[in-house]
Amino acid sequence: MKTVIVYFTIIILWGIQLTISGQPVVDFTLPDSSCVGAQINITNLTTGGSTFYWNFCSGNTNSNPTGVNIGNAGGLLNVPTYITLEQDGNDCYSFISCQQAGIIRYFHGTTFNHNPISWTSLGTFGGILGTSIEGIQVKKDNGNWYGFVCNNTTLVRLDFGVSLANTPTATDLGPFTGLIMLHGLVVIKEGTTWLAFATCSTGNKFVRFNFGTTLNNIPTLTDFGTLGVISNPAPLCIVQENLLWYALLNCNNINLVRLSFGISLLNVPTGENLGNPGGYNLAGGLSILLDCDLTSGYFTNYLTNGQLGKLIFTGGVTGTVTGQILGNIGNLNLPHSFSEIFRQNDTLFAYITNRGSNTLTRLTFPP
Numbered sequence: 001m002k003t004v005i006v007y008f009t010i011i012i013l014w015g016i017q018l019t020i021s022g023q024p025v026v027d028f029t030l031p032d033s034s035c036v037g038a039q040i041n042i043t044n045l046t047t048g049g050s051t052f053y054w055n056f057c058s059g060n061t062n063s064n065p066t067g068v069n070i071g072n073a074g075g076l077l078n079v080p081t082y083i084t085l086e087q088d089g090n091d092c093y094s095f096i097s098c099q100q101a102g103i104i105r106y107f108h109g110t111t112f113n114h115n116p117i118s119w120t121s122l123g124t125f126g127g128i129l130g131t132s133i134e135g136i137q138v139k140k141d142n143g144n145w146y147g148f149v150c151n152n153t154t155l156v157r158l159d160f161g162v163s164l165a166n167t168p169t170a171t172d173l174g175p176f177t178g179l180i181m182l183h184g185l186v187v188i189k190e191g192t193t194w195l196a197f198a199t200c201s202t203g204n205k206f207v208r209f210n211f212g213t214t215l216n217n218i219p220t221l222t223d224f225g226t227l228g229v230i231s232n233p234a235p236l237c238i239v240q241e242n243l244l245w246y247a248l249l250n251c252n253n254i255n256l257v258r259l260s261f262g263i264s265l266l267n268v269p270t271g272e273n274l275g276n277p278g279g280y281n282l283a284g285g286l287s288i289l290l291d292c293d294l295t296s297g298y299f300t301n302y303l304t305n306g307q308l309g310k311l312i313f314t315g316g317v318t319g320t321v322t323g324q325i326l327g328n329i330g331n332l333n334l335p336h337s338f339s340e341i342f343r344q345n346d347t348l349f350a351y352i353t354n355r356g357s358n359t360l361t362r363l364t365f366p367p
Helices: 002-014
Strands: 016-025 047-054 066-071 080-088 091-098 102-109 118-123 133-141 144-151 154-161 169-172 182-190 193-200 205-212 220-223 233-241 244-251 255-262 270-273 283-291 294-301 307-314 320-327 335-338 342-344 347-354 359-365
Touching: 080 144, 080 335, 080 347, 080 359, 091 133, 091 144, 102 133, 133 193, 144 182, 182 244, 193 233, 205 233, 233 283, 233 294, 244 283, 283 347, 294 320, 294 335
Parallel strands: 080 133, 133 182, 182 233, 283 335
Antiparallel strands: 016 047, 066 359, 080 091, 091 102, 102 118, 133 144, 144 154, 154 169, 182 193, 193 205, 205 220, 233 244, 244 255, 255 270, 283 294, 294 307, 307 320, 335 347, 342 347, 347 359
16 A cells, blocks of 8 residues: 555656746645555645646656757857757747857747757847857746856846747846856746856856846845865756755866755855766766656766766765766767756757757657
8 A cells, every 4th residue: 555655656746847937846635545446636736837747757867868960950050058948838949159159049849859940140149248158048037038148257138028039138237256257057946036056167166146036137146166176167057856955067077066055055055076977088068857756967078079978876966976978979079068958748858069060969868
């Protein structure tokens, strides 16, 4: 009897996809006991989501992906560096920061399994963005879409209005004292507070932007410095496990660093250098995802004959991590960064930017 109850609990916590309007609070009620063959009625009390998709973990990141290089649609990519994916209704968009071309928007139709079917160069917005643009994120807040781009010493906000199909306006949110070469970027909402975290590759820093209750605000900056372990940081990931928050960063192309915040991202984190988990060789891109009760990670090695690597976490984010090379999947060429790993029904997708060939590689985790 107990086994049946635990089995359903795992599905509830890890087998649901939310279209998130805020930080989700997963909550269900169900009988504490049942007989074999009896119907079980589950009441969904979850808040923070607007649409729900049930699955039985048929596509998950613990399985090795397949990859295909989709080329340079529209010929607009020029030194593509970071990429982010977002879905506006049924419309799927990717946004790529290109150090020689500004921001490129791809429209994929109704699924990220499609190659781009149209493309737009959003440019540098009259020079507000230079040639040192890096991390990019796109989020929806109070019915409006906002993009954020790391721009060397400052952060630039793109205002799309109610649709990602609109041409955005750009606003420099700085200046911010002490920032040098902003690199990786993650924008996340904790409770009612919007936060952004970024790394400074040249300045050897980890920083936090606090927007308060809306992304339309000018953020305040907290500079955490090196936290004793950060050197030449690049992309980063923010994950929550067992109600505790962590950031994972690649540093010096050979080390994995873990930052621990405790129960809130508003805390001052502590840092630990985990060293080379195995396989790191000019490691650049990093992607971590908690899916189906498993913590999975992937990294790229920034080589002409690029490599995709896998991080195996034993005991979760705070446990032992081991890296292994999966090979050159999807014609990687100086692969830089991952997009988010995006679930659509039973299949997971992610994209990688190839700076060497000015192309994108699509990874698929099929059911």
